[in-house]
Amino acid sequence: MGAPAYEPAILLKIILYAYSRGIVSSRKIAQCCRENVIFMALSSDTRSQFTT
Known part of the structure; x- marks a missing residue:
């Protein structure tokens, strides 16, 4: 059903x-x-795409 949501x-x-x-x-x-x-520190090293 797709990737899990990113933390808002x-x-x-x-x-x-x-x-x-x-x-x-x-x-x-x-x-x-x-x-x-x-x-990287702010994002907890998660990789979001620019479309997010």
């Missing part, structure tokens, strides 16, 4: 931090979650 609190933390850094593109946020240590 984690997604909110990522979005708020990204917006505070001036990052509004979902693809750029997804890239940061793969490459940036702070984003």
Whole structure:
């Protein structure tokens, strides 16, 4: 039936931090979650796609 849902609190933390850094593109946020240590910590090292 598809992948399990992402934790809403984690997604909110990522979005708020990204917006505070001036990052509004979902693809750029997804890239940061793969490459940036702070984003990895905020996301608990879960890998979401930019479509999430």
